[in-house]
Every structure is written in structure tokens, then in C-alpha cells.
Amino acid sequence: MFINLKNAKKYYGKGESEVRALDGASLELEEGGVYVILGPSGSGKSTLLNMLGGLDSLDDGVLEIGGAKVSGMKDKELVEYRRSDVGFVFQFYNLIPDLTVKENIQVVSDITDKSLSIDEVMEAVDIKKYENHFPSELSGGQQQRVSIARALIKNPKILLCDELTGALDSKSARLVLKFIEEVNKKFHTTIIIITHNEAIAGMADRIIRIKDGQVSSNKENSNKQKADELAL
Amino acid sequence: MTLNKRYARNFKNNVSFYICVCILTILVVVLYLDFDAAAVKMNDSLDIFRERFCVEDAQFSVLNEINDEEIKSLEEKYNILLEKQRYIDYIIEDGNYELRILSVPKKINLYVLSSGDVEKDTPCTSVEKGKILLNEGLAKGNDIKDGDIIRVADNEFEFISSFERPDYLFPIKEVTDTYALKAEFGVGLVSDEDFEQLADKAKELNKVKEYYVIKYNSDNKNEVRKEINERFHMLSYLKADTNTRVGTPKREITQTSNLMNVAIIVLVIFISVIIAAVIGRRIKGDRRQIGILIALGYKKKALSRHYAVYGLVSGLAGTLLGVIIAFILSDKLIGFLFFKIEPIPTGYNISLVNVVLSVLFPTFVYTFSVYRSAKKVMKNDVITMISGRSGRKGASKLRMEKSSLKASTKYKLRQIIGKPGRSIIVILGLGIGGMLYSFCLAAIDSMDSYVKHTVDQIGTFNYEYFLKNPEIGKPDDGNAILGVSYEVKGREDIMMLLGIDSPDMINFSDPDGNKLDFEKDRFYITSMASLAFDKEKGDTVTIVDPITLDEYNITVTDIVKNDSQAAIYCSRENAAEILGFDTGLTGGELPYNVIMSEKALDIEEDKLMKTISKQSLADQINEVKIGMENVTGAIDVFAIIICVAVVYMMVNVLITESTPSVSMLKVLGYRNKEINSMVLNVYHLLVPIALVLSLLLGFFSVKAVFTINVSEYKTYLETLIYPLSILKMSALIIASYVLSLFLLRGKAGKVDLVESLKDNRE
Numbered sequence: 001m002f003i004n005l006k007n008a009k010k011y012y013g014k015g016e017s018e019v020r021a022l023d024g025a026s027l028e029l030e031e032g033g034v035y036v037i038l039g040p041s042g043s044g045k046s047t048l049l050n051m052l053g054g055l056d057s058l059d060d061g062v063l064e065i066g067g068a069k070v071s072g073m074k075d076k077e078l079v080e081y082r083r084s085d086v087g088f089v090f091q092f093y094n095l096i097p098d099l100t101v102k103e104n105i106q107v108v109s110d111i112t113d114k115s116l117s118i119d120e121v122m123e124a125v126d127i128k129k130y131e132n133h134f135p136s137e138l139s140g141g142q143q144q145r146v147s148i149a150r151a152l153i154k155n156p157k158i159l160l161c162d163e164l165t166g167a168l169d170s171k172s173a174r175l176v177l178k179f180i181e182e183v184n185k186k187f188h189t190t191i192i193i194i195t196h197n198e199a200i201a202g203m204a205d206r207i208i209r210i211k212d213g214q215v216s217s218n219k220e221n222s223n224k225q226k227a228d229e230l231a232l
Numbered sequence: 233m234t235l236n237k238r239y240a241r242n243f244k245n246n247v248s249f250y251i252c253v254c255i256l257t258i259l260v261v262v263l264y265l266d267f268d269a270a271a272v273k274m275n276d277s278l279d280i281f282r283e284r285f286c287v288e289d290a291q292f293s294v295l296n297e298i299n300d301e302e303i304k305s306l307e308e309k310y311n312i313l314l315e316k317q318r319y320i321d322y323i324i325e326d327g328n329y330e331l332r333i334l335s336v337p338k339k340i341n342l343y344v345l346s347s348g349d350v351e352k353d354t355p356c357t358s359v360e361k362g363k364i365l366l367n368e369g370l371a372k373g374n375d376i377k378d379g380d381i382i383r384v385a386d387n388e389f390e391f392i393s394s395f396e397r398p399d400y401l402f403p404i405k406e407v408t409d410t411y412a413l414k415a416e417f418g419v420g421l422v423s424d425e426d427f428e429q430l431a432d433k434a435k436e437l438n439k440v441k442e443y444y445v446i447k448y449n450s451d452n453k454n455e456v457r458k459e460i461n462e463r464f465h466m467l468s469y470l471k472a473d474t475n476t477r478v479g480t481p482k483r484e485i486t487q488t489s490n491l492m493n494v495a496i497i498v499l500v501i502f503i504s505v506i507i508a509a510v511i512g513r514r515i516k517g518d519r520r521q522i523g524i525l526i527a528l529g530y531k532k533k534a535l536s537r538h539y540a541v542y543g544l545v546s547g548l549a550g551t552l553l554g555v556i557i558a559f560i561l562s563d564k565l566i567g568f569l570f571f572k573i574e575p576i577p578t579g580y581n582i583s584l585v586n587v588v589l590s591v592l593f594p595t596f597v598y599t600f601s602v603y604r605s606a607k608k609v610m611k612n613d614v615i616t617m618i619s620g621r622s623g624r625k626g627a628s629k630l631r632m633e634k635s636s637l638k639a640s641t642k643y644k645l646r647q648i649i650g651k652p653g654r655s656i657i658v659i660l661g662l663g664i665g666g667m668l669y670s671f672c673l674a675a676i677d678s679m680d681s682y683v684k685h686t687v688d689q690i691g692t693f694n695y696e697y698f699l700k701n702p703e704i705g706k707p708d709d710g711n712a713i714l715g716v717s718y719e720v721k722g723r724e725d726i727m728m729l730l731g732i733d734s735p736d737m738i739n740f741s742d743p744d745g746n747k748l749d750f751e752k753d754r755f756y757i758t759s760m761a762s763l764a765f766d767k768e769k770g771d772t773v774t775i776v777d778p779i780t781l782d783e784y785n786i787t788v789t790d791i792v793k794n795d796s797q798a799a800i801y802c803s804r805e806n807a808a809e810i811l812g813f814d815t816g817l818t819g820g821e822l823p824y825n826v827i828m829s830e831k832a833l834d835i836e837e838d839k840l841m842k843t844i845s846k847q848s849l850a851d852q853i854n855e856v857k858i859g860m861e862n863v864t865g866a867i868d869v870f871a872i873i874i875c876v877a878v879v880y881m882m883v884n885v886l887i888t889e890s891t892p893s894v895s896m897l898k899v900l901g902y903r904n905k906e907i908n909s910m911v912l913n914v915y916h917l918l919v920p921i922a923l924v925l926s927l928l929l930g931f932f933s934v935k936a937v938f939t940i941n942v943s944e945y946k947t948y949l950e951t952l953i954y955p956l957s958i959l960k961m962s963a964l965i966i967a968s969y970v971l972s973l974f975l976l977r978g979k980a981g982k983v984d985l986v987e988s989l990k991d992n993r994e
Contacts, residue, residue: 053899055899055985076903079898079901079902079903080901081901082899082900082901083900083901083902083903084901086901088899088900094892094896094899095896096643096893096896096897097893098643098646098647098650098893099639099642099643099646100631103639103642103643104639106638106639107639107640107643107897107900108900108901110638110639110640111900111901111902111906112901132631132633150900154901
């Protein structure tokens with residue numbers, strides 16, 4: 001298995017205020033698929049994404065990605081893991097406002113030795129024409145495409161998308177998901193999308209549901225749809 | 233109000249930032265209170281000392297002694313005070329210093345004990361038999377303590393106290409001296425009986441010097457001078473204004489006060505405004521919380537007041553601590569400021585008005601700045617504030633499309649150009665800090681260069697021997713010069729008229745180095761006289777005979793390069809004519825009273841009035857240089873504090889304002905070192921600009937001070953700064969800059985990559 005999560009636990013706070021964000025979650029996923037994780041607020045979706053992305057560490061349990069044991073990594077190793085293996089796309093894009101579109105991508109390209117061509121990636125998500133624009137000069141959909149390009153430039157093994165269409169209108173959201181679909185095909189990148197939006201689950205190879213810090217279901221999507229067919 | 237709980241949390245979370253604010257505020261308050269108190273107090277105290285202890289208006293010597301009856305009659309006729317005063321110079325072998333025993337004055341130049349107070353104590357007119365008083369500089373410089381025995385010409389005196397006289401606050405041996413070598417020369421007082429005993433012995437050696445001091449009470453100076461000259465044949469007349477011993481303390485204090493009034497006020501306002509701007513900026517980072525609170529129903533006025541408390545607390549904490557430290561350090565700083573002159577015995581109280589001002593001004597500026605910032609943020613609509621978009625104008629939209637620079641370099645450039653306010657504060661902070669240091673270095677280097685090189689440029693002579701009485705013809709050795717001091721009309725300074733036969737021992741070239749022809753009936757002034765009296769080639773200088781008050785107009789033929797002496801050169805014949813010397817009586821032979829020589833001459837002591845060596849000019853400037861070197865350490869500390877604190881605050885603000893970007897860089901896999909290199913090192917590019925600025929500010933400040941102080945130093949010092957000093961200054965600024973970044977190196981690392989992402993909504 002490409003992703004192997006066993007009995008993952010992550011608790012915040014102590015005593016009465018303790019929150020069990022992950023409480024024995026287990027999950028196995030193949031490489032190269034598109035996976036959608038669904039769950040209500042507070043179910044532990046974001047915590048799971050943070051663990052998969054090396055942004056936070058488990059209190060207990062095991063997480064292996066691509067054969068590497070992420071759960072035992074120290075801070076410095078997690079930095080290296082994020083640097084080489086993980087790409088992130090966030091709901092609010094998180095672009096650096098003082099860098100242009102091209103530079104927001106270049107800033108990642110500068111620190112990786114397996115960088116793809118910046119122009120090629122910009123063309124892939126159709127933002128080449130905005131390369132010298134600053135984020136504040138772009139629409140939300142355009143910014144999200146820049147965010148995808150930035151995540152892809154290092155050719156990550158895994159692309160983590162946290163509510164990537166949450167701030168977009170349906171037209172922009174469909175376009176962004178289409179690019180995600182194309183990225184998966186073109187670069188064979190493992191893509192994990194966390195969302196509230198049930199409709200997005202239609203494009204997943206597998207649909208994972210989280211509840212109370214545990215994986216309540218992990219089912220293959222027998223009725224997989226193309227992004228432009230989704231009822232967003 | 234629950235909201236008030238945020239204060240303690242905010243101060244705790246940003247403790248290093250507020251410590252920085254406090255340190256700079258303390259510095260501001262200490263500088264303002266102590267330096268202002270010192271300068272103002274010294275100025276007032278000196279005026280009181282001079283008035284209550286009756287400082288002379290002038291001193292003179294006469295050929296025919298003025299007896300007590302004649303003194304009384306002159307006093308009554310002209311409503312003046314007139315007193316004969318005497319002194320005897322001794323070399324004190326035990327202590328390796330020179331001591332001038334003065335007769336105890338009864339009417340003019342009265343003394344006060346150093347432990348006393350010029351504002352309260354009655355002037356002293358006597359000393360106990362067998363006891364001796366010494367000026368404080370000499371006593372301290374030679375570690376003389378109460379009860380120590382001072383042996384003067386086989387007489388033993390017990391040292392009982394230090395004293396000060398208003399005419400010897402600048403205790404120099406000759407009025408032509410520039411710097412008081414306090415450990416090497418000083419003055420003492422013994423009882424009248426002891427003085428007479430010493431004088432009896434010294435008379436045989438012709439060592440008792442007599443002169444008269446005068447205090448005018450009405451505008452009849454010229455009448456008095458004329459009568460004294462006619463009746464008693466005045467040999468010399470020296471106004472208090474042109475007497476270095478009397479004039480220097482006033483000039484020194486006035487100049488320092490003026491400098492303090494400008495420099496300290498500028499520094500205080502500058503630092504206060506920087507701090508206010510920085511605290512204000514931090515409030516902008518709170519825009520989302522402000523938006524939320526408004527959405528919850530808080531009134532904008534209440535929120536403005538809430539935020540203003542951050543400025544109020546920072547201001548009060550810093551200023552109150554500053555007031556306490558100012559009181560503790562006041563005495564030391566006053567001594568530090570006026571190291572060249574004797575301390576005036578008085579208490580130094582920091583004025584209550586200044587204390588109130590020093591607390592109110594920074595506190596008001598900080599509070600107002602924060603209040604204004606909060607109000608400005610609240611001008612945005614609530615949704616914009618909550619989304620965190622307000623106030624994020626972003627850095628410059630400098631696109632640099634065709635530039636091949638790395639993205640991180642472009643980011644730095646945009647931070648610098650796009651946020652000019654921040655950049656200017658960094659440049660000024662480093663620049664002002666560096667200026668304090670470069671000022672000292674440039675002053676020291678200029679004096680060093682003077683001591684080593686400039687003084688030699690005035691000519692090949694090494695000695696000028698001033699004779700008591702003029703002689704006729706030519707000396708056996710050396711060049712004959714007829715030299716007389718003249719007052720310059722409308723000015724307080726005196727200038728020497730030097731009649732020479734040829735300028736063979738003088739570097740007779742113009743300021744550009746072109747050799748000048750020396751000719752009869754022509755008058756050349758030195759470059760220093762040109763600067764001191766603002767006279768150029770072709771101008772007329774009116775000189776006044778200090779004894780007869782006769783005036784002479786001299787047209788400046790050319791200017792001779794000599795930055796060490798204010799003098800007019802002419803032929804000896806011309807000088808004799810001006811003096812009214814009748815060559816018919818000497819068979820055409822001309823008089824001389826100064827011998828200029830390259831080597832030391834053996835001239836009989838009773839013929840000699842004084843000797844000026846070129847080395848002594850250098851030595852005195854060297855003493856000023858040593859004094860300056862001693863205070864440089866303290867100035868370094870001020871410079872480092874300003875540099876470190878300003879950079880620390882600005883980079884702190886930069887990191888706080890860049891938190892979302894820092895967080896994102898972490899998510900993207902940037903190592904802390906790389907983040908620091910991108911965010912922390914933004915201002916590297918500004919350091920060279922600040923270096924150049926501080927160098928220029930320091931250099932030109934020194935140049936201005938030297939120009940203003942020409943009359944005090946009696947020399948014009950060419951301003952320069954050695955390459956080694958530039959390196960030292962650069963090292964200090966760079967070290968301060970690196971230190972502040974070092975102190976902040978962990979701050980970017982502490983940015984929480986998960987939490988800040990939640991806030992990062994562009």
C-alpha cells in the first residue's frame with residue numbers, strides 16, 4: 001500500500017477539554033488514485049490531512065507513505081518530507097501576496113531538485129497568461145489554479161487538497177477540479193481531497209468517510225464521474 | 233471588561249518587543265533629562281558663579297604700579313572694582329606637576345570650595361595659615377586627598393579642600409593654551425601671610441607675577457582704559473571675552489547646550505516617532521480581531537481606547553524607568569559632558585517640568601499613534617477586516633518580469649521598496665546609531681591627523697620665544713619677529729600681527745598649495761584667521777590696539793595656509809609702523825619681540841615672557857583627542873542600543889506582518905534557515921545605505937563642530953576619517969545588525985504552520 005495508516009491517535013487538550021481529533025483511525029490507499037475524504041465539521045478530516053502532509057505528528061499509531069515511516073519523523077525530517085513528497089492546495093489559496101504568479105511557483109521550484117518546468121505547469125493549469133500578475137489581481141479560481149501549480153511544480157508523490165473549492169463559485173470549482181483530474185492523469189500523482197461537498201466525491205476512485213476521529217467507511221467509487229459531470 | 237485580559241497576554245507574548253520599546257524609551261528619557269539638565273544647569277550656574285563671585289571684566293599690566301590709594305580713587309571716580317592680583321609658579325617635584333599659587337582675591341575672582349554651592353555660599357576671601365586649597369582637576373588628577381602635605385619651595389602646606397575660581401574654570405597655564413592639562417597644571421591658594429612669605433623668596437628670582445583685574449559697573453570702559461594707560465602706562469590689556477581662561481567655560485557650555493538642544497531634541501523626537509510608528513503598525517496586525525469585536529457590537533470608540541492603552545502602558549513603563557535611571561546617572565553624565573573644564577560646585581537637580589515633559593511626550597506620542605492606527609484600521613468595513621484583507625496593501629507591485637533574480641530576492645526587494653516607511657526607519661535607526669560612532673571616530677581621526685601632520689604644515693619652525701621687552705636689530709639665532717596681539721573690531725577674539733623679514737620658516741603658500749610671494753606693504757592672513765573672522769582676499773580687517781584703543785585698517789592681500797594660528801603676516805617694517813615705532817631713534821634698525829627658531833634656543837629666563845612650541849600645539853589637540861577617546865566607549869553603547877533596538881523592532885514587525893507567508897513557506901518545505909534567509913534578511917540591502925548615511929552624517933557634523941569651534945580650539949581642524957575607522961564603524965553597525973537578527977533568529981521558527989494557515993485568507 002502507498003499510504004498505510006494504522007490506529008492513528010491525536011488528542012488535543014487535557015482533562016475535560018480533551019478533544020480526540022483522531023481516535024484510532026486506520027486507512028490504506030493505493031498510489032496514483034484520487035481519494036475524497038468526507039465528514040462533518042470536527043470529525044477529524046483536517047487533522048488527518050495535517051498528519052498525511054507532515055504538518056503535525058501523531059500521538060500514537062503508525063503512518064507510512066511510499067514506504068517511509070512518517071509517524072516517527074522528527075521536525076527536521078518532516079520538513080524534508082514536505083519539501084520533496086507533498087503538495088498542498090488550501091481553501092484560501094495561501095499564495096504569497098508579494099510574489100507574482102510565476103514567482104509563487106518558482107519559490108517552490110527553487111528548493112527542489114526534481115522540479116518540473118514552470119512554464120509547462122502553468123500551461124497545464126492555464127495560468128501562463130497571468131504569470132506576471134500578483135495574487136490580488138486574480139480571481140479566486142485563478143488563484144486556486146496558481147496554488148495547484150505551486151503544489152505540482154515539485155512533482156510530489158501526494159497532493160493534499162483541503163476544501164479546495166470551498167471559496168469558489170460552481171463554475172470556477174468545476175474548472176479547478178478538472179485540472180485536478182488532469183494532473184492525476186498526466187503526472188500520476190496521488191490526490192487526496194478533503195471536503196464537505198458530497199458532490200465532489202463523484203470524481204474519486206475511493207470515498208472515505210470520517211466520523212468521531214475514526215474512518216467509518218472506505219469504499220471504492222463504482223460510479224466514478226468526470227469533473228465536468230459533477231453536480232456542484 | 234473581559235477584553236482587558238488581552239493586555240497581559242499581548243505584553244507576555246511580545247515581551248522582547250516591548251523590552252526593546254522600553255530600552256529605547258529609557259535611552260530617550262535619560263538623554264533628554266540628564267543632558268538637558270546638565271547643559272541648562274551648567275549655563276545657569278556659570279552665570280551665577282560669575283556674577284556672585286565677581287569674575288573680572290578684564291585684566292591688564294602696567295609699567296608704573298597703581299597703589300592702594302590710586303586704586304581707591306579710580307574705583308570711586310568710575311564706579312569700578314579694581315584689584316591687584318599676584319601669582320607665583322612652582323614646579324612641584326613630589327607630584328610632577330606645576331602649581332600656580334595665587335594671592336587670595338578680596339574683591340574680584342572670589343573663590344568657592346568644591347564642596348560648596350555657588351548659588352548659596354558666600355564667596356571666600358581668606359585661607360587658614362599653613363593650609364592649601366587646590367583646584368579640583370589638579371587634586372583629582374594627582375590623587376591628592378584631604379590631609380596630604382604639599383611641599384612648595386621648602387614650605388609645607390596641608391591640603392584641606394578643593395576650590396574653584398570663576399577665572400580659572402579652564403585652568404591653563406598660558407592664555408594661548410588650548411587645552412587644560414588638569415593633572416599637569418593647576419592653581420592653589422594659601423593664606424595671605426603664607427603668600428607674602430613665598431613672595432618674598434620668589435621676588436629675588438623675579439618670579440612673582442602681578443596684574444590688575446577690573447570690574448566695570450557702567451558703560452565707561454574706554455574712559456577708564458584711557459586714563460589708566462595715560463597715568464600708569466599700560467603694557468597689556470586682556471578683555472575677559474578674549475581671555476581663554478574666562479571665556480572658554482562659557483563658550484564650551486553654550487555650545488554644548490546648543491548642540492544638546494538641537495541634537496538631543498532631534499534624537500528624542502526621532503526615536504519617539506519610530507517607536508510610535510512601530511507600535512502603531514502592530515495594531516494593524518490585529519485587524520481581524522478588531523473586525524470580530526465590531527461585529528460583536530463593540531463601539532469603535534471603545535476599541536480605539538482599548539488599543540490606545542498599549543501605547544499608554546509602553547510609554548509610561550519606559551518613561552518612568554527612564555526618569556529613575558536619569559536621576560541615578562545624572563552626575564556621571566554631567567562630568568562626561570563637560571570633561572574639559574572644572575566642575576562648577578552646585579547641585580544638579582533635574583527639573584520637575586522636564587520630568588513631566590519626558591513622561592508625557594513619549595507616552596502621548598505612543599498612545600496617539602496606536603489610537604490613530606486603530607481608528608485607521610476601523611475605517612475598513614467589518615467584512616473586509618474579518619477576512620483579514622484590510623491593511624494588506626502588499627509590497628510594491630514592482631514586477632521585474634525580465635529579471636533573472638531568484639524569487640526570494642525579488643520578495644526582499646518588494647519588501648524594501650513596497651514598504652518605504654519600514655525601510656526608512658531601518659535606515660535611519662542604523663544611520664543615527666552609526667552617526668554617533670562615526671562622529672567620534674571622525675573627530676578623533678581629524679585630531680590625530682592634526683597632531684601627526686597638519687601642525688607641521690605651518691612651517692619648519694619649532695619654537696616661538698616671546699620676549700618681555702622688545703630688542704633692536706636681529707637675534708644671534710633664529711628669525712626676528714615683531715609680534716603684537718590686537719583685538720579685532722566687532723569680535724571677541726584677538727589676532728596676532730606678526731612682522732617678519734622673510735617667510736623662510738613659514739609655509740608661505742595659499743590654501744591650494746601655491747607658493748606666495750612675500751612683499752613689503754602687503755598683509756597676509758592665515759587660513760584660520762580667514763575662517764575665524766570671515767575675511768577673504770581683498771577684505772578689510774580693522775584691528776584695535778588693546779592699550780591705546782587706536783584702530784588700523786588692513787586690506788587682506790592673500791591668505792596663507794595655516795590652520796593652527798590666527799595671525800596677520802606683514803613685513804617687520806610695516807608692523808613697526810603700525811606700532812608707531814620711530815626707526816629714526818635706532819638708526820634704521822627695527823625692533824623684534826619674538827624669535828622664531830627651528831631649534832631650541834638658550835634665552836635668559838628673565839628676558840623671556842613665554843615660549844610656544846609647535847609640539848605644544850599638537851600636544852594640546854592630542855589631549856582633546858584623548859578626552860574624546862575616553863567618551864567614545866559610552867557613545868558606542870548608545871549607538872549599539874539604537875541600532876540593535878531599531879532593527880530588532882522593525883524585523884520583529886516584518887516577521888509579524890509576514891506570518892502567513894512564513895507559515896506557507898514552512899508548509900512548502902522551506903527549512904528554518906531558508907526562511908530566515910528570505911524573511912529575516914530582507915534589510916541586508918539597506919545596511920550599506922545606512923553605512924554611507926551614518927558616515928556622511930558623522931563626517932559633516934564633525935566638520936560643522938570644528939568650524940563653529942575654531943575660536944575655542946584656536947585652530948581649524950581639517951575633518952577626515954581614516955579607512956580603518958570606516959571599517960570599525962562598518963563593523964559596529966554590521967555587528968549590531970547581525971546581533972538583532974541573531975536575537976530574532978528563532979522567531980520565524982516559532983510561527984505555527986498549521987494555525988497561521990487558518991488565518992491566511994487573502
